[in-house]
Every structure is written in C-alpha cells, then in structure tokens.
Amino acid sequence: MGKPVGLTRERVLDAALALVDRDGPAKLSMRRLGSELGVEAMTLYHYVPNKDALLDGLVERVISGARPRPVPGSLDWIADFARSLRRELLAHPRVVPLLASRPMNTPGGLDMLEEALAALADIGLTPLESLGLLNTVATFTVGHVLAEVPADSEPEAPDLEKHPRLAQAVADGLGTPSDHEARFERALTAILTGLAPVGER
Amino acid sequence: MGKPVGLTRERVLDAALALVDRDGPAKLSMRRLGSELGVEAMTLYHYVPNKDALLDGLVERVISGARPRPVPGSLDWIADFARSLRRELLAHPRVVPLLASRPMNTPGGLDMLEEALAALADIGLTPLESLGLLNTVATFTVGHVLAEVPADSEPEAPDLEKHPRLAQAVADGLGTPSDHEARFERALTAILTGLAPVGER
DNA sequence: TGATGCGTCTTACGCCGTAAGAGAGTCAAG
C-alpha cells in the first residue's frame, strides 16, 4: 500500500481528457478519474491543486494545440489560426463548454498574443486594433463551434407542420458537418475582409 | 406545516435568476434556492422537474428578452436583434456560461426562427442561407459576450515588461465597456455586409 | 363525514470535493 505508480501531471491530464471525451464533463469526478488511473481520489491532489485547476489544465491543453503562426505582411495566417482553433475544439467537443467559464489568458497564451501583435504592427495596426481583430476572430470561432457541437441533452424535434421553412432547411442539409464548415468559412472571410481594412490607410 | 406559500414556476425562476445574478451559478443549489424562498428543497420539485430544467428555464428567460422583429425587405432588424441579444446577455452576465451547454431550441425559439425565415425569404434567401446568417450572427454575439464577461476566477496579471504591445493596448482602453461595444459593432457590420450579399443576385 | 388531492416537509441514499493525517517506500547521511 502506498507504492508509487508513476503518475505525472501530464498523465493525469491525459486521463481526464480521455474521460471527458468519452463520458462528458458531468461525469468527471476526482474519484472516477482516480479509479481510471488505479488510484484513490486524494492521490490526484499531488498533481493538481484542485478540480478547478484540473479543468483549467484541460482547456489549456486543448486550445494550445492551435498556435497562431504569424506571417509578417499578411493576414492569411489569422484565418489559418481560426481554422486550426476550430479543428482543435472539434477534436474535443465536450471540452468546449468548459471554455465558457475559463478565460484563455494563461502565461503561454499571453506570449502567443504578444507575438501576434508584433506581426500585426508590421502592417500598421495599433495594438488595440490588433487585439480587436484577434478577439473577434477567436470569439467568433468559439461561438461557432459551441453551436456546432451537439448538446448533451438532445433537442426537441421541431413540429414540421408548423415550421415549413425550417423543415426545408433541414432537408437542404442544415446541420451537416459540411454545412457547418461552409458557414464557418463564409463568415470567417466576411469578418476578415470587413475588419482588416482598418490597417490599410 | 405544509401550508401553501404561493409559489409558482415563475417565482421560482425569478428567485433562481436573482440568486445566480448575485452569487453565480456555482452557488445555485436546490437547497439554497429553497431557503431563499422560505421553503425546503424538495418543494421546488413541484414547479420544476429537476435542476437541469431549472437552468434551461433560466437561459430561456434571459434570451427570450431578445426577440427579433423582422421587417420585410430589410436586414437592419438583424443587427437590432444582435444588439438586443447582447443587451439581454450583458444584463445577466453570470447566466451566459450556462448558455454554453444548452441549445436554444425551445418551442418558442423555433416559432421565432420560423418567423425570421419568412422575412428573409421575402428578400430571396433560401431557408438554409437564412439560417446560416442568423446562426452566424447569434453565435458571434454569444461568443463576443462570453469573452466580454469577466470570468469568475480572476485572470493573471500579464508581465508588462515582457508584453509591451499588450500593455499599450490596455493603456489605450482595452477591455473598457466602450471598447467592447465598439468592437462588437464593427464586427457585426462586417459580418452583415459580408454575408448579406448572398441574397442579392 | 369522509374521501380526494394538492402543496409541503422529512428522511434517506449515494454521490461529490477536499481537509487532515497516517502509513509505506525510497534514499542519503551518519
């Protein structure tokens, strides 16, 4: 009893992420996570100060997969960043709701931002304008994925008699993955073309 | 003992909303809500089937304050809808994270949608295109407010030495209410002008 | 009077996060 079992913060986060991916955030408890790792709940507190920090770790891990790669003199990398952020979020859909109550200003996130700001300064945007652009793109992306992810509680079926146009839209492919993606792409370019000209003067 | 005390589903929701506004969603428990109303926890189950339904009710109440008012032949009402949605959400900031795991397809919401679709059909959009537009505007708005609302856990102070441009942006008013509003307005028009032309052909 | 039914309360179960501290294992210094 009490024999080390080779746990690390990383392994704990791995298991937590897997558990959330599989069963949803509501089913993530310290006891369950412990038993998943062959360990009692309290043992986890050697690797994570409390459950909230564990959730923060999950969120950071998911979004840190989407680093912006600023390319001086261009704006295309912003769209790429949005796409990669969306991809990471869709890879762990059940983590997305956790984002809602957790800001993404981790230390690493701030470094990332500073780097992006430098690239945007090159094309004449002030830091405030740059942050506006980045913030808009990021919040749009999160919001979009949030609506894309099926909620844990299934929605009620619309009364097709009373909602003919809705029925039409569903018949036309509303809610299919390609529909979501197409909408995302169109709105993303709309935002970027609408917002980017700020720097062109 | 057991004397009726004049509760209704409405009064329960009122109290729950007030409690969440005041103390945040984490502090909303059936027992606490009950004691707020001078009643035991189990009594609430005569007005609400379970806690999840209570939260759904909260969300619906908050967003139902923002009904779109379609004006045939125009698109301005969409911007107005987005603004009123933002206003309602900002009036109850701590409810916004709850939106994250709850789709807004209540029966009332569906009627609302059908109505809006009819108005957009007037100017030549297919139901699928219309829903794309509405969905984009709504998700953008929710995402934007989500980022605007201060998280319950305070963020860490950025190292101003290491992040000069960030510091500059903060000095320029980043994060002030008027900054948020200005960003919201600019992005909103960008989206609408970028997406609306779909119907112009 | 008695029956019905509604709104409320009591009790109880199994879960949760986590505080406190005991015990076993490893390792380095004497």
Next chain:
DNA sequence: CTTGACTCTCTTACGGCGTAAGACGCATCA
C-alpha cells in the same frame, strides 16, 4: 545498518449536493 527526511499513496471524515419515496396537514367537495 540505523536513522531521519521526503515523496507518494491511502484512510477516514465532514459538509454539501440532487433527488427518490412517502408521510402529513389542509382545503375542497360529495
């Protein structure tokens, strides 16, 4: 080899949670 310190794990316990089951008081109406 002994001793002590340190690391990791476990046990126990507390107060809170959502809610299932059902008892109780009261009003209404036959």
